[in-house]
Amino acid sequence: MFTLNINGKPNNVDEEGDMPLLWVLRDILKYTGTKYGCGKGLCGACTVHIDGLATRSCVLPISVLGQNKITTIEGLSDEGDHPVQQAWKSLNVPQCGYCQPGQMMSAAALLAENASPNDEQIEQAMSGNICRCGTYPRIKQAIHLATELSSEIKGS
Amino acid sequence: MQTINNVSRRKFLKALGISSSALVLSVNLPGLSLLPKVFAAEENPEKFIPNVYVEVNSNNIVSIIVHRSEMGQGIRTSIPMIVADELEADWQQIKVVQGLGDKKYGSQNTDGSRSIRNFYKPLREAGASARIMLEQAAAQLWKVPVGECKAIDGKIIHQKSQKSVGFGELVAIASTLPVPEPKDIVLKNKADFKFIGKSNVKLVDGQDIATGKAIYGFDVELENMVYVVIARPPVLASKVKSFDDSQAIKIKGVIKVIQLEDIKDPVGFKPLGGIAVIATNTWAAIKGREALKIEWDVSHHSSYNSSEYKAMLKESCDSPKKILRDKGDTTAALANASSILKAEYYVPELVHAPMEPPAATAHYHDGILEAWACTQTPQSAQGTVAKAVGLAPEKVFINVTLLGGGFGRKSKPDFVAEAAIISKQLALPVKVLWTREDEIQNGYYHAVSYHKLEAGFDQNSQVTSWLHKTALPPIGSTFNAKAKVINFEGSLGMIDMPYDIANIKCTAGKADAHTRIGWMRSVTNINQAFAVCSFADEIAHARKENPKQSLLTLLGSDRHINVNKEKAKYGNYGEKLKEYPIDTARLKQALNKVADMAEFTPVKENGNGMGIAVHRSFTSYVGCVVEVSKNPQGHVKIEKIWMSADCGTIVNPERVISQMEGAAVFGLSLTLFGEITAKDGVIEQSNFDSYRLVRMNEVPPIEVEILPSHEPPGGVGEPGVPPIAPAICNAIFAATGNRYRKLPLAQYNII
Ligand code: FES
Ligand code: FES
Numbered sequence: 001m002f003t004l005n006i007n008g009k010p011n012n013v014d015e016e017g018d019m020p021l022l023w024v025l026r027d028i029l030k031y032t033g034t035k036y037g038c039g040k041g042l043c044g045a046c047t048v049h050i051d052g053l054a055t056r057s058c059v060l061p062i063s064v065l066g067q068n069k070i071t072t073i074e075g076l077s078d079e080g081d082h083p084v085q086q087a088w089k090s091l092n093v094p095q096c097g098y099c100q101p102g103q104m105m106s107a108a109a110l111l112a113e114n115a116s117p118n119d120e121q122i123e124q125a126m127s128g129n130i131c132r133c134g135t136y137p138r139i140k141q142a143i144h145l146a147t148e149l150s151s152e153i154k155g156s
Numbered sequence: 157m158q159t160i161n162n163v164s165r166r167k168f169l170k171a172l173g174i175s176s177s178a179l180v181l182s183v184n185l186p187g188l189s190l191l192p193k194v195f196a197a198e199e200n201p202e203k204f205i206p207n208v209y210v211e212v213n214s215n216n217i218v219s220i221i222v223h224r225s226e227m228g229q230g231i232r233t234s235i236p237m238i239v240a241d242e243l244e245a246d247w248q249q250i251k252v253v254q255g256l257g258d259k260k261y262g263s264q265n266t267d268g269s270r271s272i273r274n275f276y277k278p279l280r281e282a283g284a285s286a287r288i289m290l291e292q293a294a295a296q297l298w299k300v301p302v303g304e305c306k307a308i309d310g311k312i313i314h315q316k317s318q319k320s321v322g323f324g325e326l327v328a329i330a331s332t333l334p335v336p337e338p339k340d341i342v343l344k345n346k347a348d349f350k351f352i353g354k355s356n357v358k359l360v361d362g363q364d365i366a367t368g369k370a371i372y373g374f375d376v377e378l379e380n381m382v383y384v385v386i387a388r389p390p391v392l393a394s395k396v397k398s399f400d401d402s403q404a405i406k407i408k409g410v411i412k413v414i415q416l417e418d419i420k421d422p423v424g425f426k427p428l429g430g431i432a433v434i435a436t437n438t439w440a441a442i443k444g445r446e447a448l449k450i451e452w453d454v455s456h457h458s459s460y461n462s463s464e465y466k467a468m469l470k471e472s473c474d475s476p477k478k479i480l481r482d483k484g485d486t487t488a489a490l491a492n493a494s495s496i497l498k499a500e501y502y503v504p505e506l507v508h509a510p511m512e513p514p515a516a517t518a519h520y521h522d523g524i525l526e527a528w529a530c531t532q533t534p535q536s537a538q539g540t541v542a543k544a545v546g547l548a549p550e551k552v553f554i555n556v557t558l559l560g561g562g563f564g565r566k567s568k569p570d571f572v573a574e575a576a577i578i579s580k581q582l583a584l585p586v587k588v589l590w591t592r593e594d595e596i597q598n599g600y601y602h603a604v605s606y607h608k609l610e611a612g613f614d615q616n617s618q619v620t621s622w623l624h625k626t627a628l629p630p631i632g633s634t635f636n637a638k639a640k641v642i643n644f645e646g647s648l649g650m651i652d653m654p655y656d657i658a659n660i661k662c663t664a665g666k667a668d669a670h671t672r673i674g675w676m677r678s679v680t681n682i683n684q685a686f687a688v689c690s691f692a693d694e695i696a697h698a699r700k701e702n703p704k705q706s707l708l709t710l711l712g713s714d715r716h717i718n719v720n721k722e723k724a725k726y727g728n729y730g731e732k733l734k735e736y737p738i739d740t741a742r743l744k745q746a747l748n749k750v751a752d753m754a755e756f757t758p759v760k761e762n763g764n765g766m767g768i769a770v771h772r773s774f775t776s777y778v779g780c781v782v783e784v785s786k787n788p789q790g791h792v793k794i795e796k797i798w799m800s801a802d803c804g805t806i807v808n809p810e811r812v813i814s815q816m817e818g819a820a821v822f823g824l825s826l827t828l829f830g831e832i833t834a835k836d837g838v839i840e841q842s843n844f845d846s847y848r849l850v851r852m853n854e855v856p857p858i859e860v861e862i863l864p865s866h867e868p869p870g871g872v873g874e875p876g877v878p879p880i881a882p883a884i885c886n887a888i889f890a891a892t893g894n895r896y897r898k899l900p901l902a903q904y905n906i907i
Contacts, residue, residue: 033368
């Protein structure tokens with residue numbers, strides 16, 4: 001039995017320790033916002049925050065998680081108004097949208113660490129996230145917008 | 157032409173047990189014999205009558221049924237924009253309802269870039285009819301002439317008396333009125349559009365996507381559902397000789413292992429067979445599959461090796477089995493040419509790789525089959541599933557989820573049939589999930605192709621003859637194992653080659669298929685535009701002309717081309733040539749536009765090279781310029797992409813631009829990395845490490861401009877892809893002097 005701290009709530013999970021967090025989230029606890037894309041840490045669709053750091057949940061066995069704080073897209077904000085979410089909506093970033101929870105989680109982790117990243121830093125932080133639809137130019141724009149939105153929030 | 161019928165006659169609604177509080181309009185013939193199950197997640201079943209496009213409810217909500225699949229092109233936003241505009245609805249009162257698979261909607265095949273192309277007019281008429289009837293209803297209510305009543309923003313206004321009434325209050329009267337005759341349907345003036353042609357609404361699913369609530373095929377959850385992962389034959393059409401599941405069933409969570417029926421020719425949309433692992437979660441099913449020991453009775457397709465196949469295609473080009481277009485006397489013209497240019501191009505097999513692999517959930521119960529799937533083609537899913545489980549199609553209900561990308565893969569409902577068959581066998585709700593490896597190794601591939609081109613010049617460097625010989629396995633082989641020569645594929649960028657040349661010949665050789673050949677975003681336009689637009693650039697350099705100028709010369713005078721007069725059967729994407737001609741003026745316009753945007757010059761002062769290409773596909777015209785830089789080590793970097801797009805009349809410019817951006821990225825991936833290869837019939841790639849897609853750091857800025865047009869709506873999703881690869885290679889040539897004729901570029905170590 002594992003107790004996972006997800007979006008601020010404890011969840012008891014009676015599964016094998018080698019089960020990746022992705023499948024625990026999706027199949028056992030029904031947090032389906034975190035997506036499967038490759039299962040091998042190659043695409044970023046499954047990105048969540050572990051203690052604030054962007055982490056690929058498809059290659060993260062639950063046995064290594066103790067009291068670490070797990071945040072999924074569902075827990076990124078209460079009302080869907082994290083600056084990243086706001087920017088994504090305002091610029092109509094998604095096409096199919098499937099990769100976007102992972103993209104937003106990577107972007108949010110980046111902004112938490114670096115309040116105003118330049119293009120190169122954005123590319124570096126985001127290059128683990130594939131978008132087959134090709135929304136990269138808008139993601140980049142949206143991250144810049146999100147930095148403005150967060151500084152406005154802080155400023156006000 | 158589709159007609160509009162009022163299907164909300166009170167009698168009918170009563171028969172269905174639905175209140176008459178809804179004015180329901182449908183485009184197409186309303187077959188009213190059945191009422192399919194409602195989408196499980198919705199709580200108000202009265203709003204889900206599937207044979208309709210518009211439903212005005214007494215609570216003032218206007219439901220608009222989207223019968224096409226959303227896969228990133230924005231159709232769940234664009235269709236409501238069309239209907240709401242003609243209806244004069246307030247965007248805030250719109251509720252978007254996804255239509256089930258049902259032939260009463262007309263075609264639901266969301267492929268071929270035709271949702272708006274085919275439904276723009278019928279959907280406008282659906283909205284306009286509703287508006288006209290609501291205006292009539294208000295006139296009755298107020299006892300004033302209908303000409304004095306006008307719909308504005310969800311209300312009918314009587315201008316003289318300044319009275320107004322909401323749509324919702326009029327549904328009872330409106331439901332009793334006859335549907336206007338087609339001749340009486342007055343559409344809005346384009347100048348009065350509030351949504352069409354504007355980018356003023358947010359994506360319908362934007363909020364759900366941003367909060368992780370959007371439901372894709374992978375995300376459907378039913379009570380007591382089991383999860384299924386399947387070990388499919390690594391070589392197409394192989395059979396299971398024997399298998400040992402003793403280790404697999406020991407794994408915690410694995411419930412059962414079952415053998416599926418082997419596939420028989422023609423493969424079509426049938427499941428591939430194999431061994432299915434049933435489990436309480438996906439991870440257990442994946443581990444269970446890894447623990448299986450399967451011996452395969454390998455089919456003759458094990459003879460498939462990509463390098464030998466390439467050599468075979470190259471030879472096959474020289475023994476054509478079909479002449480697809482024949483104008484003048486190309487053989488004689490080439491014999492008499494003062495000089496000849498020859499080049500050969502190759503584009504490997506490709507796979508779709510949507511971020512969401514195929515997934516379907518099915519529940520066979522009480523003599524019906526319900527399925528939830530990320531399908532582009534709910535009707536063909538319905539037909540395929542019905543056959544697979546032995547039910548009448550009207551007992552099969554296909555709910556369309558959001559698609560995490562489609563690109564043509566999800567037009568093939570084999571995965572939905574798998575779920576249906578297993579659900580029937582287990583008498584349980586099941587979800588079949590394809591892993592990335594499954595998606596890459598058991599796909600419906602974009603055909604590998606070889607192209608040989610020859611151009612003959614006269615003494616003045618004018619092109620007098622054009623010969624294009626190709627060979628590739630046809631899509632038809634998936635449906636008929638005897639098909640070995642392409643057919644309609646010629647219409648996708650080969651026989652519609654638009655250059656003004658006196659002698660033109662296009663031929664196709666034969667090629668046996670060893671994988672399931674399918675259609676992928678832009679289909680054969682990808683390889684044919686690569687060959688044609690690269691060769692056009694080679695012609696320019698051969699005659700030492702600026703490539704843009706040379707293209708303008710090749711395109712010739714403003715004219716409509718009818719290749720059917722040249723012993724060709726041109727498909728024109730299902731459209732009439734009269735309405736959707738091959739128009740050289742529009743090609744030139746797109747070319748000039750993109751050249752201006754990029755300030756096109758083959759070699760810039762800083763040494764960067766620029767490449768240009770223009771291509772018509774899916775009745776739209778897209779021009780592209782790519783700029784590349786090179787470093788002293790001989791590596792090139794793509795600096796920028798410009799695109800001009802003439803898609804005729806457009807509904808949602810913002811989504812047209814996003815589709816062009818996406819097409820550029822899709823084109824980049826296939827140009828730089830796209831390659832599926834087979835060894836002994838087994839696909840050698842398996843995941844994003846061996847089948848690379850471009851990442852953010854590999855994508856340059858992309859600038860898109862839409863050409864304003866009053867022509868009928870053209871395709872949007874696909875036409876952006878074809879010119880990308882040739883424009884990149886033309887740019888690399890301009891920068892380095894090296895011509896790359898075989899994709900992908902990764903093999904040359906220049907990126
Ligand atoms: S699913 Fe985890 S990185 Fe792709
Ligand atoms: S939006 Fe479709 S994969 Fe990124």
